[in-house]
Amino acid sequence: MQNYIHGAWRPSSATDFLTVVNPATGEELTRTPMSTPAEVDEAVRAAAAAFPAWRRVPVTDRVQYLFQLKTCLEEAFEELARTITLECGKTLAESRGELRRAIENVEVACGAPTLMQGYNSEDIARGIDEIMIRQPLGVCAIIAPFNFPAMIPFWFLPYAIATGNTVVVKPSERVPMTMQKVFGLLESLDLPPGVVNLINGGPDVVNALCDHPTVRAVSFVGSSTVARHVYARAAASGKRVQCQGGAKNPVVILPDADLAAAAEIVADSAFGCAGQRCLAAAMAITVGEAGAAFTDAISQKAAARVTGDGLDERVQMGPVITPESRQRVERLIDRAIADGARPIVDGRNPAMPERLRGNFIRPTVISGLPFESEVARTEIFGPVLSLHHVDDIDAAIAIVNGGEYGNQASLFTTSGASARRFRYEAEVGNVGINVGVAAPMAFFPFSGARGSFFGDLHGQGRDAFEFFTQQKVVVERWPSHWSRRF
Ligand code: NAD
Secondary structure, X not given: OOEXXXXXXXXXXXXXXXXXXOOOOOOEXXXXXXXXXXXXXXXXXXXXXXXXXXXXXXXXXXXXXXXXXXXXXXXXXXXXXXXXXXXXXXXXXXXXXXXXXXHHHHHHHOOHHHHOOOEEEEEEEOOEEEEEEEEEXXXXXXXXXXXXXXXXXXXXXXXXXXXXXXXXXXXXXXXXHHHHHHHHHHHHOOOOOOOEEEOOOOHHHHHHHHHOOOEEEEEEEOOHHHHHHHHHHHHHOOOEEEEEOOXXXXXXXXXXXXXXXXXXXXXXXXXXXXHOOOOOEEEEEEEOOHHHHHHHHHHHHHHHOOEOOOXXXXXXXXXXXXXXXXXXXXXXXXXXXXXXXXXXXXXXOOOOOOOOOOOOOOOEEEEOOOOOOHHHHOOOXXXXXXXXXXXXXXXXXXXXHHOOEEOEEEEEOOOHHHHHHHHHHOOOOEEEEOOOOOOOOOOOOEOOEEOOEEOOOOEOHHHHHHHOEEEEEEEEEOOHHHOOOO
C-alpha cells in the first residue's frame, strides 16, 4: 500500500506495518504502512500548496471532475465491491450497497454550484447592501473506520473538493485497499496535484493530522472513545471538527406491529454486515404481548441466516473483521450469560468449512440480559441481538433515551400516533419507523446525537456544504456621487 501525495504514488518510509488479512479465509492480503508524522506533513503541505489555485477554479468546472468520477466509479463498480468484501468481509450485496451510497454522495456534491450559494439583502440601511458568501476552508482531513471502506470517505471527500477545499484522506489501516483503488480512479481524472492526498497509517497519523497547524478541518468516523479524543485534540488547535462515534441501537416492537415483517427487518439490521454497522439493531425491546411471537420469529431468522465467505453470492452474513474482534464479541456473550442472560440462538464457535479460517460467529440472540449488566451498555459490534421486554411504550422510550448513545432508534407499529410520539421523543439522530437501518440518503445529513456524535454539522447533504465552507459577510456602500455619471 502506498501513499498518494501531490499527484504521485509514494512508498511510505514507515518501518512499522499492519498485516491486512481476509477476514473470511485468514489469507494475508497486503501490509499497511504506519506512515510517519513527517509524511503527514508532506501530504498536508501538498494539499496547502494546491489550495490557492483550486479555490479559484470555478465551481462549475470543479464539479466536472465529480461527473467524471461518477463514471469511473460505475465502471469499476464490481471490482471495488469485490475489494471491499475481500478486506472487510461483508457480503457482495452489502459491498454493492455501500458503493451505491458512495456514488450517490458524488452525485449530490455535483449540486455545489447551487448548494454552496450564499444569500443577500439590498438596502439593509439606505443605500447599503449586505451579502453572505461561502468560501472554502483550506486543507481538510478525513479519517475513516474499517466498516465502510468506500462509503464513509465519500460522506466528506466529494463535498470538500466541490466547495474548493483540498483533502488528506486517512483510511482505516485494517481496510486500506479500497481507498487505494479509489485513488487510482481519482488519479485518472487529472485533478491538479495536491487536491486529493492519501495517507495510510494508524493513531500516530490521526494525531499528527489533529495537531497540524495547516489543517483547517477534521471529519472523523469511528468508535466514540476515539471520536471524543479527536474532537478534543483537533478543536484544541482551533480546527473545525465533526466526529461521528459508536452506537447501541434499540428497536421497539409494539404489539400492533406486523411481527413477521418486523422480525425479517430487525434480523437484517442486527445481523447484516455481521452486526458491524453503526446503525445495527443491538437491542430489541418488545412491548406487551409482542414478546413471545417476536422472540420465535427473530430466533428462526437468526438460526436460518447463511454465514460464510461474502464473495459467495448465496451467503447472507460474513465474518467479523479480526480474530481479536471475534474473541471480544464472544467474551461479551460469555459475560452476558454470566450476568444472567439466556442464549436462545448461540453463534459462538461455529463449525465452518476448512477453507474458511476466518473470524466467524453466527447470529446470536440472547434474552434476559439485566440492564445493570455492563454488556447492556456496551457496543458489541458483532451479530448479537439482546431481547428485552417491557409493559408499555413509556418504558420502551425511557430505555431508548436512557443509554449513552444516540445514533439510531426504530419503532415497529401500525399506529400513526405511536409512530409520531416515538419520532418526537426519541433522543437519537436517526429514527426508523418500520425501518431497521435508517441510513440517511446522501442528500440528508447522516445524523447522530448524544454519545454518538461530537460536533454541530454532520456528514452528507446540506450539512456537508455548511461544514466545508466558511461564511463571509460583506456590507457594501456605493454612493452614486462617487461615480461619474454616464
Ligand atoms: P476506531 O475508532 O477504532 O478507528 C477509527 C479511526 O481512528 C481509524 O482510522 C483508526 O486508525 C483511528 N484510531 C484508532 N484508534 C485511535 C487512537 N487511539 N487515536 C487516534 N486515532 C485512532 O473505529 P473502527 O473500529 O475502525 O470502526 C468501528 C466504530 O466506528 C464503531 O464504534 C462504529 O459504531 C463506528 N462507526 C460510526 C459511524 C457513525 O456514523 N456514527 C459509522 C461507521 C462506524
